[in-house]
Amino acid sequence: MLSTSDIVAPDKRTPGVATIDPAIFPMLDKLYARRIKRLNAQADLLGENGAYFRFLTHLVQGQQRIAEQSPLGPDDVEAIRALLQQKPENTQLENLLSNITCWQAAYATLAKQVAPLLPQDVGDKLAVLSADKTQLTQAAAHLLRFDYQQVDAGVAVVLWAALSTCWAQAVSLLQEESMTQPTAQAVCCPCCHAPPVASLVLGGAREGFRYLQCSLCEVRWHRVRAVCVDCGASGQIEHWTLDDAKSALQIETCGDCKSYIKTFRLDYDPELEAVADDLGSLSLDAAIEAEGFKRIGLNPFAFPA
Ligand SMILES: [Zn+2]
Numbered sequence: 001m002l003s004t005s006d007i008v009a010p011d012k013r014t015p016g017v018a019t020i021d022p023a024i025f026p027m028l029d030k031l032y033a034r035r036i037k038r039l040n041a042q043a044d045l046l047g048e049n050g051a052y053f054r055f056l057t058h059l060v061q062g063q064q065r066i067a068e069q070s071p072l073g074p075d076d077v078e079a080i081r082a083l084l085q086q087k088p089e090n091t092q093l094e095n096l097l098s099n100i101t102c103w104q105a106a107y108a109t110l111a112k113q114v115a116p117l118l119p120q121d122v123g124d125k126l127a128v129l130s131a132d133k134t135q136l137t138q139a140a141a142h143l144l145r146f147d148y149q150q151v152d153a154g155v156a157v158v159l160w161a162a163l164s165t166c167w168a169q170a171v172s173l174l175q176e177e178s179m180t181q182p183t184a185q186a187v188c189c190p191c192c193h194a195p196p197v198a199s200l201v202l203g204g205a206r207e208g209f210r211y212l213q214c215s216l217c218e219v220r221w222h223r224v225r226a227v228c229v230d231c232g233a234s235g236q237i238e239h240w241t242l243d244d245a246k247s248a249l250q251i252e253t254c255g256d257c258k259s260y261i262k263t264f265r266l267d268y269d270p271e272l273e274a275v276a277d278d279l280g281s282l283s284l285d286a287a288i289e290a291e292g293f294k295r296i297g298l299n300p301f302a303f304p305a
């Protein structure tokens with residue numbers, strides 16, 4: 001794996017023995033830098049139609065600055081750890097969220113920074129939430145409970161980015177302590193319960209291992225290949241590509257439960273970044289959804305309508 005990779009090298013405590021890490025925790029500085037680079041590449045490709053990618057570049061730069069300049073304090077980390085122990089359906093979720101101030105501050109900062117880049121009505125909605133802690137907390141709880149339709153789509157992107165910056169810092173500090181469930185069968189993140197963005201097949205020292213990348217806390221967790229992420233069946237798994245079989249961008253479908261997940265072959269192209277490159281390849285999703293398959297992953301920059 002290249003030194004610019006945002007995927008931390010495997011544990012080499014036992015030389016010569018390939019152990020599979022159940023989870024890989026984010027290196028946020030490198031991850032954000034890679035995401036910005038890939039979002040910019042998509043924006044350039046789209047030219048004057050690339051406005052949304054340019055907006056996202058600013059949003060991720062905002063996340064990067066928050067992680068660098070306002071790192072979480074021990075109290076924030078401890079409060080997020082306590083929240084991660086709870087299931088999303090817990091009725092105390094709003095109370096717990098309300099008492100964690102770092103994500104609220106992150107939201108206010110991001111909302112202020114990106115509002116000038118957005119249509120007036122979206123900017124206004126962002127500002128209204130900044131000023132109303134109760135509404136803001138309720139909106140965050142809806143997102144963490146997968147009730148995306150309850151939150152305005154433009155607001156959801158910024159609010160999720162704020163939560164993500166804080167959750168990702170917390171799990172990267174807590175490492176294994178943030179894991180609340182085993183990874184072997186996990187469809188959702190073993191640390192924060194959020195759905196994956198996509199599936200990654202790694203290169204380098206973890207050549208060929210498959211990990212799912214969390215849409216919220218950026219953790220990657222191991223799942224064996226050739227088995228459906230959702231239902232665990234292996235009889236009708238197929239891989240689809242737009243061009244040749246060596247394409248770094250693939251779709252894995254399961255004929256048993258009719259689900260699919262996008263797969264990035266980092267062993268073929270280590271430059272790919274799950275969130276940015278997923279967003280840049282939504283035409284592939286449309287093609288596979290037309291075949292009757294349902295997407296497993298969530299892209300935090302494109303909430304389902
Ligand atoms: Zn997570």
Ligand SMILES: [Zn+2]
Binds near residue numbers: 230256259
């Ligand atoms: Zn399945």
